[in-house]
Amino acid sequence: xxxxxxxxxxxxxxxxxxxxxxxxxxxxxxxxxxxxxxxxxxxxxxxxxxxxxxxxxxxxxxxxxxxxxxxxxxxxxxxxxxxxxxxxxxxxxxxxxxxxxxxxxxxxxxxxxxxxxxxxxxxxxxxxxxxxxxxxxxxxxxxxxxxxxxxxxxxxxxxxxxxxxxxxxxxxxxxxxxxxxxxxxxxxxxxxxxxxxxxxxxxxxxxxxxxxxxxxxxxxxxxxxx
Amino acid sequence: xxxxxxxxxxxxxxxxxxxxxxxxxxxxxxxxxxxxxxxxxxxxxxxxxxxxxxxxxxxxxxxxxxxxxxxxxxxxxxxxxxxxxxxxxxxxxxxxxxxxxxxxxxxxxxxxxxxxxxxxxxxxxxxxxxxxxxxxxxxxxxxxxxxxxxxxxxxxxxxxxxxxxxxxxxxxxxxxxxxxxxxxxxxxxxxxxxxxxxxxxxxxxxxxxxxxxxxxxxxxxxxxxxxxxxxxxxxxxxxxxxxxxxxxxxxxxxxxxxxxxxxxxxxxxxxxxxxxxxxxxxxxxxxxxxxxxxxxxxxxxxxxxxxxxxxxxxxxxxxxxxxxxxxxxxxxxxxxxxxxxxxxxxxxxxxxxxxxxxxxxxxxxxxxxxxxxxxxxxxxxxxxxxxxxxxxxxxxxxxxxxxxxxxxxxxxxxxxxxxxxxxxxxxxxxxxxxxxxxxxxxxxxxxxxxxxx
Numbered sequence: 001x002x003x004x005x006x007x008x009x010x011x012x013x014x015x016x017x018x019x020x021x022x023x024x025x026x027x028x029x030x031x032x033x034x035x036x037x038x039x040x041x042x043x044x045x046x047x048x049x050x051x052x053x054x055x056x057x058x059x060x061x062x063x064x065x066x067x068x069x070x071x072x073x074x075x076x077x078x079x080x081x082x083x084x085x086x087x088x089x090x091x092x093x094x095x096x097x098x099x100x101x102x103x104x105x106x107x108x109x110x111x112x113x114x115x116x117x118x119x120x121x122x123x124x125x126x127x128x129x130x131x132x133x134x135x136x137x138x139x140x141x142x143x144x145x146x147x148x149x150x151x152x153x154x155x156x157x158x159x160x161x162x163x164x165x166x167x168x169x170x171x172x173x174x175x176x177x178x179x180x181x182x183x184x185x186x187x188x189x190x191x192x193x194x195x196x197x198x199x200x201x202x203x204x205x206x207x208x209x210x211x212x213x214x215x216x217x218x219x220x221x222x223x224x225x226x
Numbered sequence: 227x228x229x230x231x232x233x234x235x236x237x238x239x240x241x242x243x244x245x246x247x248x249x250x251x252x253x254x255x256x257x258x259x260x261x262x263x264x265x266x267x268x269x270x271x272x273x274x275x276x277x278x279x280x281x282x283x284x285x286x287x288x289x290x291x292x293x294x295x296x297x298x299x300x301x302x303x304x305x306x307x308x309x310x311x312x313x314x315x316x317x318x319x320x321x322x323x324x325x326x327x328x329x330x331x332x333x334x335x336x337x338x339x340x341x342x343x344x345x346x347x348x349x350x351x352x353x354x355x356x357x358x359x360x361x362x363x364x365x366x367x368x369x370x371x372x373x374x375x376x377x378x379x380x381x382x383x384x385x386x387x388x389x390x391x392x393x394x395x396x397x398x399x400x401x402x403x404x405x406x407x408x409x410x411x412x413x414x415x416x417x418x419x420x421x422x423x424x425x426x427x428x429x430x431x432x433x434x435x436x437x438x439x440x441x442x443x444x445x446x447x448x449x450x451x452x453x454x455x456x457x458x459x460x461x462x463x464x465x466x467x468x469x470x471x472x473x474x475x476x477x478x479x480x481x482x483x484x485x486x487x488x489x490x491x492x493x494x495x496x497x498x499x500x501x502x503x504x505x506x507x508x509x510x511x512x513x514x515x516x517x518x519x520x521x522x523x524x525x526x527x528x529x530x531x532x533x534x535x536x537x538x539x540x541x542x543x544x545x546x547x548x549x550x551x552x553x554x555x556x557x558x559x560x561x562x563x564x565x566x567x568x569x570x571x572x573x574x575x576x577x578x579x580x581x582x583x584x585x586x587x588x589x590x591x592x593x594x595x596x597x598x599x600x601x602x603x604x605x606x607x608x609x610x611x612x613x614x615x616x617x618x619x620x621x622x623x624x625x626x627x628x629x630x631x632x633x634x635x636x637x638x639x640x641x642x643x644x645x646x647x648x649x650x651x652x653x654x655x656x657x658x659x660x661x662x663x664x665x666x667x668x669x670x671x672x673x674x675x676x677x678x679x
Contacts, residue, residue: 011475017482055471082474083467084515085522086531086575104478104511106485157547183547187519187579190512190646191586193547196554 003027003048003114008038008064009080010056014103018051021107035059039067047075049114054081054092062095069096076117080105086186108220112172119168133169133224134213136205138162150208157182158201165214165224174221198222241406248398256391260383267373271355272339275369278304278313279359282367292362294319298326313371314348320364327368335368342370353380412441416448427530428456459525466521473514481507516645520629523652528573537570537577537676538563538600541609544578545598548585557613558595559585565602570676572657580653583646584611584672591615593669606659606678612666623663627651650674 005022009015010033019029030047032038036059038052050068054061065077079097081088092100098117101110130139135148140163145152154162161182165173175194179185183193202212215223235243282300285292294317301315305328316327324330332347335358342354354372361367374380415433422430431452432445484504491497522528545561552559581598588596592613599610618626629648650672651661659676 011479014475014479014482017479017486021482021486055467082471082478084470084518085527087527102515103474104481185578185582186575188515189579189582189586191548191551191582191589192554193551193582196551199554200550 001115003111003118004046005029005114006038006041006045006047006050007031008033008035008050008056008061009053010034011053018107018110022111025107025111027111035061035064038064042068042073042075049076049078049118051110051114052077052079052097054079054083054088062091065092065096074121076114076121078110078114078117080110089186106174106220108172108217109174109176112174112221113177115171116168116173116177119171131163131166133166133226135210136162136166136213136224138166147205147208147213148210152204152207154201154204158197158204161197161201162205162224165222169224170226172217172221172223177221194222237406237409241402245399245402249395252391252395256387260387264373268341268355271371271373272357275313275355275357275371278310278315279357279367279369282315282369283359283361294325294365297361297365297367301327313369314351316368316370317361318366318368325365329368329370331368331370335370337366352377409441412445416445419448419452423452424529428452428459428526462521463525466518466525470518474511477507477511477514481511513645516649517629520645520649520652523576523649523656526656528576528656532571532573534569534571535574535577537567537572537607538565539568540574540577541581541598541600544581545585548582548598552585552589552596555589556594557589557592560595560597562597562599565600565607567600567602567607567678570607572676573653576653576656580650580674581609581611583650584674587611587646587672588613588615588670591670603675606676609674609676610671612669612671614666614669617665617668617670618663620665626663627661647672 005027007015007019007022007029009018009031012033015031015033019031022029030041030045032041034056038050039059042050052061052064059067061079061081065079068075068077077097078099078101079092080101080103081092082103084102089100098120099113101113130137137146138159139145140159143156143159145154145159145162161178164178164182173181176188178194179188198214198216202214205214206212213225215225217223281304282297283292297317301317304310304313304315314327314329316329316331317325319325322334329348332345335346335356337358337360340356340358342348342351342356344352346356348354348370351370351372353374354370356368356370358366358368419430419432431449434442434445434449436442481504484500484507487500488497488504491500542561542563545559549559549561585596585598588611593615596611596613599608599612601608601610627647629645647661647663654661654674654676657676659674662673662675664671664673
């Protein structure tokens with residue numbers, strides 16, 4: 001899915017590189033250098049999502065997102081910032097951003113996060129429902145999972161991991177996203193926790209035969225085949 | 227020495243000591259006045275009745291004996307005179323019979339001086355003194371006088387003493403109690419502020435009453451100091467933000483360019499060099515992230531998010547979660563939660579990060595067997611991660627806790643940034659605990675010692 005993105009970033013060099021990367025991934029990117037230009041650009045055009053730097057001259061990122069939300073504009077906003085404190089993140093999300101990413105970020109990770117936000121907006125099913133992806137069924141509420149009708153015995157964390165992958169089947173979930181959403185950590189562990197758990201999940205999913213439903217996106221993360 | 231003793235005294239102790247001394251002094255004064263009063267009056271009365279007894283028993287020159295009628299006449303005369311009319315006189319015969327006089331006591335009065343009470347049955351006398359003398363031929367003369375200037379004198383005196391000394395005691399005790407309560411309350415105000423600030427609310431201030439007293443001046447100085455600290459903290463925070471922004475953005479730029487170099491490389495040698503540069507850039511970013519995290523923890527803002535949590539479950543879940551990670555790297559990880567701590571107040575994220583980091587360190591640098599344990603200790607609880615590897619020599623342990631204090635090339639090769647243990651130590655300090663490196667004989671034992679409730 002090609003996205004029409006607005007990149008708001010005052011560092012022209014960094015923005016140039018990131019925009020080139022995003023374009024190389026097949027997206028349309030428009031770049032503006034400060035908050036006021038960003039608001040003006042959004043008056044003119046519709047974007048699928050906004051990538052918003054936080055510390056900028058003239059109008060900073062927090063004010064931009066607050067202004068947008070106050071005007072009733074619900075465009076997905078991912079804040080991309082240099083400020084990494086937990087309280088900074090809370091500030092960003094409370095101002096109305098949909099996700100908060102600390103620099104630097106792989107362009108693929110950024111796109112994965114934007115797509116997760118866009119997908120999240122379209123959900124109509126509640127969290128309590130069972131989730132289907134291919135021949136995999138996960139019921140997070142009853143802590144059970146099946147593949148091709150066969151029950152799979154999973155530990156709690158493995159089930160949460162499978163549920164998250166199934167909920168975003170067909171999309172890439174990065175390691176950082178999984179650590180955030182499945183483990184609930186606000187820090188990046190310096191061990192390969194995600195890879196180890198994915199490996200265990202793969203073993204359990206293919207115990208009764210069948211091909212590996214989890215795809216590795218090299219250097220980025222994982223994706224469950226839809 | 228006195229100064230030292232005063233310094234050791236508590237406010238409550240001082241109040242109690244002063245009050246006790248004051249009460250003793252007041253009561254002693256009251257008793258002394260009362261006693262002096264009684265003794266003096268008794269002596270004066272004794273002298274008076276002695277003089278009267280002398281008058282009655284006076285012998286004229288050459289007079290050999292005092293006849294009973296003469297004595298009775300003298301008694302009658304004295305009884306009618308204005309200045310001796312209040313004296314009781316009694317003459318008893320050798321057989322103890324009453325020969326005459328103006329009183330009739332119920333009991334026999336002893337020879338010499340004695341005290342008189344109401345029960346002695348002398349009309350109109352509640353307290354007095356008596357003197358009984360030999361009047362010759364077996365006769366005895368008793369002279370009796372009151373020691374009280376008017377009726378119910380003692381009750382009146384007691385009332386005066388009680389109201390006088392009582393009100394003095396009440397005023398002083400009340401004053402001392404009020405004083406110590408006032409001092410206590412003002413100090414409690416300050417303590418509440420200090421505790422609020424320790425809990426992370428740097429905006430808290432000591433209330434100023436506006437009375438401009440010593441405490442108000444103290445509170446104002448204290449608040450001024452807090453304003454200054456808050457300013458410095460804000461400055462540090464904004465400096466941290468500036469550094470984060472000014473350094474992270476160009477580093478991110480550099481990383482992006484290196485990543486593109488890796489992708490665009492034409493020959494493998496070039497790609498390898500670019501990959502190495504990218505890895506170094508990532509290491510730099512990881513170090514930077516760890517530094518900022520330590521700064522965030524040390525700024526103390528996270529204390530505002532402290533909540534009661536089940537530490538035993540957190541340790542058990544986190545360590546169990548790490549078992550597959552350890553096994554994947556060829557280690558064995560054992561978990562022993564021996565203490566039940568269900569109401570620990572702290573930051574769930576940071577405590578989890580500390581444990582994940584310590585286990586990660588043991589996997590990276592330690593031996594094949596890793597043990598995580600949580601035990602109750604005198605100081606509170608001890609979270610221990612031990613391995614059976616080479617450990618760290620005792621003389622190098624302090625260096626291991628210093629920032630960037632990496633120990634050997636083996637650790638360097640494993641890609642550590644030298645901030646892992648300082649980060650865990652900062653987390654320990656935030657929870658008012660400490661980090662200790664010990665010998666697991668063999669291997670390293672890292673203990674996170676956290677205070678109890």
